[in-house]
């Protein structure tokens with residue numbers, strides 16, 4: 001288990017940036033939804049494909065919103081100095097077990113150590 005000090009400033013900036021990027025993307029999707037609505041026609045074929053397009057856009061928005069929320073939660077963990085610590089270990093055993101930095105780099109949203117990783 002690596003106990004390398006976690007650079008909280010780095011991660012704070014990282015998540016703030018991710019949130020800003022995600023906000024822009026969601027804004028873009030919302031914009032394309034309203035322009036899709038403007039182009040609605042009475043043609044049933046067009047309507048069906050438009051519907052599909054809108055469903056895809058809604059799905060994108062919901063995925064991005066979830067990601068944004070996860071980044072926001074990670075940011076709170078950074079501010080509470082809990083970031084990079086396995087939440088299960090600290091809940092169950094009251095121990096601060098650091099998640100190896102290599103794993104965090106692969107998945108910054110990770111909240112569990114190797115032992116507690118979801119199967």
Ligand SMILES: [Zn+2]
Pocket residue numbers: 086087088089090097112113114115116
């Ligand atoms: Zn753990």
